[in-house]
Amino acid sequence: MRPVLFPFALGGLLVVSCLAAIAQNSGPTNPKKQEMLELQACAAAALQGFRPIADNRAQRFQGKVTLLTASCRGGQKAVQYRFTPYVDWSNYWGTGDLSSLPKGYLSTAIPQARGVNGALLDLEYQRIELIKFNLFDNDLTYQNYIVGQNGVVGAALKVFPPLRLPATNPFYAAVGGDGEQICKGDLIRGRTLAGICNDIRNPLMGSIGTPFARNVEFETTFPDQEQNQLTKNRHGGRINLMTPDPQVISRKLFTRTQTANNGCNQGFGSPTFSPDVNCDYQKAPFFNVLAAYWIQFMTHDWFSHLDDGHNGSGMISMGCASHKVNGVETPLTADQADKLGCRPTDLVDKGLVLQDSAPETFTHNGGTYMTRAPKTFANNNTAWWDASQLYGFDDISVKRVKRDPSDQARMLLVPVEGRQGGYLPVLAAGDPFPPQWAGQESVAFPDNWTIGLSFYHNLFAREHNSFVDEFRKQAAKTPNADSGLRNPSDPTRVIRYKDVTPDELFTAARLVVAAEIAKIHTTEWTPQLLYDEPLYKGMNANWSGLLGTGDPDDSKALADIVVKGFGKSKNATKESQWYSAFASGPGIFGLGSKVLRYSITNPDDVNGGVNHFGSPFNFPEEFVTVYRLHPLLPDLIEVRDVSKDPNQIVQKVAVIETFEGKATEAMHSRGMANWGLSMGRQRLGLLMLHNHPAFLQNIKLARLDTPTQQVDIAALDLTRDREHGVPRFNEFRRQYGLHQLTSYDDFVDQRLPVDSPQRKQQEETVRQLREVYGTHVCDASKIITDAQVNDDGTPINDCLGHPNGSVVDNIEDVDTVVGFLAEFTRPHGFAISETQFVVFMLNASRRLFSDRFFTSSFRPEFYTQFGVDWVNNNGPGPVQMEAGTPNGHRQPVSPLKRVMIRNVPELRPQLKSVVNVFDPWGRDRGQYYSLEWNAKPEAATDPAFQR
Numbered sequence: 001m002r003p004v005l006f007p008f009a010l011g012g013l014l015v016v017s018c019l020a021a022i023a024q025n026s027g028p029t030n031p032k033k034q035e036m037l038e039l040q041a042c043a044a045a046a047l048q049g050f051r052p053i054a055d056n057r058a059q060r061f062q063g064k065v066t067l068l069t070a071s072c073r074g075g076q077k078a079v080q081y082r083f084t085p086y087v088d089w090s091n092y093w094g095t096g097d098l099s100s101l102p103k104g105y106l107s108t109a110i111p112q113a114r115g116v117n118g119a120l121l122d123l124e125y126q127r128i129e130l131i132k133f134n135l136f137d138n139d140l141t142y143q144n145y146i147v148g149q150n151g152v153v154g155a156a157l158k159v160f161p162p163l164r165l166p167a168t169n170p171f172y173a174a175v176g177g178d179g180e181q182i183c184k185g186d187l188i189r190g191r192t193l194a195g196i197c198n199d200i201r202n203p204l205m206g207s208i209g210t211p212f213a214r215n216v217e218f219e220t221t222f223p224d225q226e227q228n229q230l231t232k233n234r235h236g237g238r239i240n241l242m243t244p245d246p247q248v249i250s251r252k253l254f255t256r257t258q259t260a261n262n263g264c265n266q267g268f269g270s271p272t273f274s275p276d277v278n279c280d281y282q283k284a285p286f287f288n289v290l291a292a293y294w295i296q297f298m299t300h301d302w303f304s305h306l307d308d309g310h311n312g313s314g315m316i317s318m319g320c321a322s323h324k325v326n327g328v329e330t331p332l333t334a335d336q337a338d339k340l341g342c343r344p345t346d347l348v349d350k351g352l353v354l355q356d357s358a359p360e361t362f363t364h365n366g367g368t369y370m371t372r373a374p375k376t377f378a379n380n381n382t383a384w385w386d387a388s389q390l391y392g393f394d395d396i397s398v399k400r401v402k403r404d405p406s407d408q409a410r411m412l413l414v415p416v417e418g419r420q421g422g423y424l425p426v427l428a429a430g431d432p433f434p435p436q437w438a439g440q441e442s443v444a445f446p447d448n449w450t451i452g453l454s455f456y457h458n459l460f461a462r463e464h465n466s467f468v469d470e471f472r473k474q475a476a477k478t479p480n481a482d483s484g485l486r487n488p489s490d491p492t493r494v495i496r497y498k499d500v501t502p503d504e505l506f507t508a509a510r511l512v513v514a515a516e517i518a519k520i521h522t523t524e525w526t527p528q529l530l531y532d533e534p535l536y537k538g539m540n541a542n543w544s545g546l547l548g549t550g551d552p553d554d555s556k557a558l559a560d561i562v563v564k565g566f567g568k569s570k571n572a573t574k575e576s577q578w579y580s581a582f583a584s585g586p587g588i589f590g591l592g593s594k595v596l597r598y599s600i601t602n603p604d605d606v607n608g609g610v611n612h613f614g615s616p617f618n619f620p621e622e623f624v625t626v627y628r629l630h631p632l633l634p635d636l637i638e639v640r641d642v643s644k645d646p647n648q649i650v651q652k653v654a655v656i657e658t659f660e661g662k663a664t665e666a667m668h669s670r671g672m673a674n675w676g677l678s679m680g681r682q683r684l685g686l687l688m689l690h691n692h693p694a695f696l697q698n699i700k701l702a703r704l705d706t707p708t709q710q711v712d713i714a715a716l717d718l719t720r721d722r723e724h725g726v727p728r729f730n731e732f733r734r735q736y737g738l739h740q741l742t743s744y745d746d747f748v749d750q751r752l753p754v755d756s757p758q759r760k761q762q763e764e765t766v767r768q769l770r771e772v773y774g775t776h777v778c779d780a781s782k783i784i785t786d787a788q789v790n791d792d793g794t795p796i797n798d799c800l801g802h803p804n805g806s807v808v809d810n811i812e813d814v815d816t817v818v819g820f821l822a823e824f825t826r827p828h829g830f831a832i833s834e835t836q837f838v839v840f841m842l843n844a845s846r847r848l849f850s851d852r853f854f855t856s857s858f859r860p861e862f863y864t865q866f867g868v869d870w871v872n873n874n875g876p877g878p879v880q881m882e883a884g885t886p887n888g889h890r891q892p893v894s895p896l897k898r899v900m901i902r903n904v905p906e907l908r909p910q911l912k913s914v915v916n917v918f919d920p921w922g923r924d925r926g927q928y929y930s931l932e933w934n935a936k937p938e939a940a941t942d943p944a945f946q947r
């Protein structure tokens, strides 16, 4: 045994001596010595081995690594900030801009690789644990997920009886009626209108009207109902739908501060669109207004609580009724309301509810569980990334989708006088729509119509037609060649280009457009939203895999993640957990599509690439919460003219003047190219407190029959989350495996110098949070959660580590939207907070993993070969490469840049030097993830760059 023990003894010595050296090394040090110390830390950390995946919630990773690992991956800085509640990887080498690389080291590449690969590894741990602990389906599959079924463990279940089509569904018989249900024939050829048959063995999954899922334990939802002792202890009777008052929160914590006399006019700007007025907002230097509208465009594809623009019956108050005075909730006087600017007579329609009967419970291994949340809500859209906002999701919406009568494969686009290219037709008499949508373009999802939505709907309708036109050109060149398409009802028949019918081509074009949109979102929008190296690699890994980058460092990271980290197992639960890590190699997109002798009639080939991890796919309520991104919007759009000097702001148009029918008017009067340039050049609003657009706090909604007809959308974001029973911020973080906060002070970014103006401002926000949410005398005998425990293994109580009987912050009551906007401590280049990010990390990859058209059915049999190539190469012909190596990477010309140049050719010169369409077009990107706001030479005269 000696030879085995000896290295362990040596290893133990190394670990101990290394820990001691790190502990002594708090001040400035010699870089060479520091580098040596880090290398020793790496060796010692490797000896300790990889951390296991947590067996229970209490052991979760929380993004916090050991001292040795922190030292190895990020040196002193990473060690120094381990005490904060926020994830450690953001302090690793190379995860920020150039300043995140060490100075005076022999090489910066090696620590950079350690830092970035370490960050990727941390992110993978988080994802695995999210998949393991955060899936709660509301479709009555949860009991089987916990208990298992027919000897199969829950995490490995693939077929879910509640997701059979009911007898009332028109396709009930077609999928097998009351026998085994399996979709076939025409039902599997493309994306169906209602979203059925994406998973051919679970026909109902993701279809319209199915309930939103949850990512948090059902018992923690609806905290104001105080369903159990933990919730009672956590909130102490302090919260309900109207408390703390949503409009008061909005006015005290969300309102943008305006410079006096800037002409902002409550967000309504100047009636003549004068460029001399201004509405102040906190701007993101690395993200533009096109990016804000992109995400609105996306959410309209993914989910909707509203049903064709309407909510439930009955009205609720919007608050402006009380505030805290010396910690006591006290009625607001009319004078105080006036001063705050809120409106006590605002009312809004109640949200729609799907089920509110008491859920059944079941017991397992001594625990009692709910089978679903106490209330559920329908997703009135298909949950799939199927471009349903463009193509429709039910019998009504599809009537607004107009096809070209002269060629049924194309979308109908009509000329607009004085404008280049076709535009979507306007809603006409006979089309189904409520009065508030009159004058808008006729599209499947027309709600809250904006200039940005108009832009993207027109753009992708044009892209649909571009695909059809190019396909027809190819068909004219090679009419007898095999298009790759197959009909599952007649699988052996080769469908030649000339045989493809207009309907078949329309269906293939929808698949292509949906996949392009998913690719833009994954590889272009998200890496700019999360502008740093780990996320660039991570997102590209979701799409094309770490193995596909050709970068040896990535292969190394993959080897660490997959081989050394998790090995290979025969255990079904573990296989399911590790699956996401293995998928980092080839990428999620196209998983299971490279089967030898693939047959379109074999369900295992067609469906074999999907993985739901034992829980059917739908978005959780919590996902909607973190996409409440209204601060992204400016109040005024800086309008430019492509035919003149693009550096000149010719007018400032209030966003509200581009809402609903006015969006369509604005689009037609100025055209796609001018709006593209204007929104491409302008920075969007940072997702922070004190940064909601004024116009949204004062908007008039035609659908409201109320005294003011107005509603404060910022306040409504809170009310809706409370209606949907979203846990408050601190429990939300614990549920997602993030470290809790113990006071409002934890929001302050500890990396800022103590006397910096920025830090002072953050401390002022903390004071305001304390004023709005208050404090209480804590009681250490009250346990408040079972999602996590203290570091010493004791339960977390009402005092959150403070002495019993002391005054503590009501940090447990903070609304989740308020909390994530208050997170000042973020990884470099993160437009969203880490709390939003974990929700995104879990659900964004799941909607790829679960969708067969992004995995095993990403095949010519469905897309045509022309379509597969179009998605892979970002358009017709071979892939085109961007000049140079932006941020050190060779990369293709971005998919959205190609879509824009193809369909709005007037923008070609404006896009010439643009690498990512969501980065402000005039900004010099500098070196390595710079966030500086500097002009490119050609934008030097742009007033947006004058400080």
Ligand code: HEM
Residues within 6 Å of the ligand: 292, 293, 295, 296, 299, 303, 304, 305, 306, 311, 448, 450, 624, 627, 628, 629, 630, 632, 633, 655, 659, 699, 713, 716, 720
């Ligand atoms: C001028 C621009 C916009 C206006 C006027 C607007 C207005 C609204 C309104 C009226 C609602 C419905 C509230 C309700 O009754 O529940 C809503 C919901 C929502 N908005 Fe916006 N919005 C705008 C832009 C955006 C953007 C850029 C995003 C970015 C993601 C966004 C995300 C959401 C989300 C996630 C919801 C919840 C939807 C649901 O519950 O299904 N909105 N917005």
